[in-house]
Amino acid sequence: MLNNFPLWPEQASTLAHRVDALYIFLLVITGTMALLVCTLVIFFAARFRHRPGVRAEQIEGSDALEITWSVIPLFIFMAIFVWGAVVYFRERTPPADSTEVYVVAKQWMWKVEHAEGQREINELHVPVGRDVKLIMTSQDVIHSFYIPAFRIKQDVLPGRYTVEWFHATKPGVYHLFCAEYCGTQHSGMVGSIVVMEPAQYEAWVSGNPSGPLSVSGEKTFAELGCSTCHRPDMQGRGPNLQGVYGKSVQLEDGRTVTADENYLRECILDPGSRRVKGYQPIMPTFQGLVTDEQINELVAYIKSLGDNQSGAKTTTRAASQLSGNAQPSGNQVQ
């Protein structure tokens, strides 16, 4: 039984080491503090126990002591705060060129869509040594995507995207938990993260039946008629989407926003609320007309459109990846 009984969670990502380092630092600091308080209490309780004829010595207090034991903990707290914030910033900032995986949560399963097109349920296959960014949304209630071995967790909200990322360092199979209570089968909303050696992973990817997400997105884009207004030149009635991802966009009301995944999503579902400057409010809402998976495809497609030249390149690359299978690519917008 005891070999089933580790007291430390596995470390399988770059972040795990950083979190553990801070955790150990805190264990030492707080252990010392706790030991200090407990030793003093026990020592005083024993040393100054009631003895007949010996009276307590009244001490009013001491400002010097009060200041000492306020200021020293304050400095320690600030050190912990800064260290914790540094780790958190790293946790919250996905590297620019991460591999992207879309996650849709629903009661009570995780649906995963890789940019390359693989779909999985309650499993996520990733290669070792690559930055992977999860772009997540929920179809119903709030869930939370938690991988203890990677020390990452992020709530998954309905109606918007949240993001987390990791860089796996050790092949293996790790727990995936839903950490935000989500209803009856909350404890059944578990899965596994399969971290594979790159070669194995390539083999797994090549067993892929469908095309890349961006290609499905391109198809959806055409089917929904988006391409009639959003043209790759400046002639369309809607903004040109080439290279829009990650850029700042000037809005009608004078504000600027960065066109991130959440903004793209919002524009599909609620086009009126943050409209690009210079365009008429003519786009209908797609709320209720597209599924979360379709939105993910559309977002992946829009993101795959680089600026004019490199956009073409991405599409070509996507198309060339497709060459091996039967997916038709004739209905490209360009």
Added chain:
Amino acid sequence: MADSSTIMGLHQEEEHHPELLHHFAEAGQQRDAASLGMWVFLATEVMFFGGMFCAYLVYRHWYFGDFGAASKSIDATLGATNTAVLICSSLTVVLAVWAAQTARRALLIGMLVFTMLFGLAFLGIKSKEYYDKFEEHHVPGASFNFDHVPVPGHPGEYANPRHAEIFFSLYFVMTGLHALHMIIGLGIFTGLLVMAWKGRFTPEYHTPVEIGGLYWHFVDIVWIYLFPLLYLIDRHP
């Protein structure tokens, strides 16, 4: 309802004339305690409404234009009339307190009656407003309809009905709870009226009028905030 009991409780404290209760050392202490109690209670009321104001501010920031459009659909004249009614009622409350301090029983009764009439007028106008909203399908729920309402200042653009629905949700919750406070206030003033009729108030003892008045002023002040936020955010001359 709980707040009403507090109020009732507060002046029940001093129901028996001569009004000094056993656990107070002297009348001054008792009066101070009652008025401090009311002030503290009003502080909790501020937080109670504060939660809703906070929700309002968040969504007003998010759905700026939609809130403007929705706000514009409410009859500001009715709102302004109601504001005037409440300001008048505050005046009559102040006069009632003064009448109690200076032992003018008839004036006190008159002012209490006027205050209550103003309160009733407020509720009447409010129900007219609710009725209009109901007619226009602006009550959130299945039959809510806010299609094709232009956003002020943005020609050609229509408010998002879902966002307008949030405005009306907040509108009904906020004005509804305010109206509930008004009704409780009317209850308190009925109690005061009965006590005044029986001649229970003297220049030495009129704490119930004072703290009842405090409550009434508070309800008025909440309205003074609600009125611009709900009626006036997008009116341009």
Added chain:
Amino acid sequence: MSMEIAIPQPVERENYLNKEYGALSWLLTTDHKRIALLYLVSITFFFFIGGFFALLIRLELLTPAGDLVQADTYNKLFTMHGMVMVFFFLIPSIPAVLGNFLVPMMIGAKDLAFPRINLLSWYLYIIGGALMLHCMLTGGVDTGWTFYTPFSTNFTNTKIVEAGIAIFIAGFSSILTGLNFVVTIHRMRAPGMTWSRLPLFIWAHYATSIIQLLGTPVIAITIVLVAAERALHLGIFDPKLGGDPLLFQHLFWFYSHPAVYIMILPSMGVVTEIIACFSRKRIFGYSFVAFSSIAIAVFGFLVWAHHMFVAGISVYSALVFSFLSYSVALPSAIKVFNWTATLYKGSIRYDAPMLYAFGFLGLFTIGGLTGLFLAALGIDVHVTDTYFVVAHFHYIMVGGAVMGYLGGMHFWWPKISGRLYPEGWARLAALIVFIGFNLTFFPQFILGYMGMPRRYYDYSHMPEFQVLHVLSTAGSTVLGVGYLLPMVYFLWSMRYGKPASDNPWNAAGLEWKTASPPPTFNFDEEPVVTWEAYNYEELDAPPHKQEVTVG
């Protein structure tokens, strides 16, 4: 020891207990002491209900598979455990029982400022509690005590509205208690009882009342909005209708974080009194301990979003709230250091209340220090929503608040009942509670860091967690025994306990200067205070030495 030389009163004096008899004399009483006892009975009832749920939860987790109860039942169990314990036991526990009993006496008043409101607040509590019971018996709620939207508004068909109303009503009971305390402490102090002479128990209750007054209305309006959203399909928190579920979390934690201080501050006050008495010393750094209570109440309102570091708030707000969370840790640390320093050069006895206070010190220190882990952003991401959090808040709310509550019950039991509890049994119970508590909750820290998420009824995917769960369940049965014991011997002592003298501990404080049990208006004549708080030096001065010699 002093209690053994207490002289039984030959003729029983008239006191608040024997003045009147009959159910009505209790149900219509405006005497704060009788209302305190009404509360004592009712919160004990809810404590054992909540505890029963807790035991079922622990039993279910004994094995990895979900085999004792169904998933739905389990979800209702932890929800009702949380709601009952938080809203119907912990929040009213010390303020409504010990606070109600002692606040007027400690400041030399005949009663609270508004006795009828005090009774009203008990009735509100009972109405809320009855609704909650009805809700439990007819199906219960399965959202967790946190009511997170949109699950609570659109995705569950359990009795959210009824539970919401129950909590709303109980919330008003809490507000009215706070209102009564604030006004009483401001306006009803006896001549000479200046602010700097107030016992620190009073300061702690003053700080608690501020939180009750300013925090509770926010949860009240939040619950109104959730109920309205469920009943009328408003869209305030529903993302499908353009609302924001995070707004709910902000409003909820704006109350529910300070609510933790409603639970722990009074307990700190109790422990301060006990430590001073059993060390025979003035508390070290009186003004620092007093103002740290106020600081906790104020800063407590500024840290709510530290429950939401992974909920989808921005990195910058997370930074601010992490920083502020450390600011609220500081006053707690100052208190711990001051209590420890008070022991220095004291004359320390190990009576049961002091054992509870020692237990409080240890457990609260661990609970507080693990709070530092949770406030550290990088670590919180890993451990939030795991058993680490569960262990942390139980260390504060059970290890801290309940230890203090039990310590206080023992300390003031002679005053409340006029009888002495059996000291040996009481010390044994304190020991059992301490051991049982640590056995139950310490393994949960390790479980949490290893990644065990909370609110799981079935962990058959991760059987490696079973050893720690078994330890925890074993501990919970020990803890259960530890909690039953005091109830048994308190009841026993009401009839068979030795009569207590007016001041069995030879303690400072006005409440000990009147009879045990006190007369209805507390004091036969209005006290005039001419001494500082915790004047143990005068109490123990040689002229009075004949009182106590050997224990």
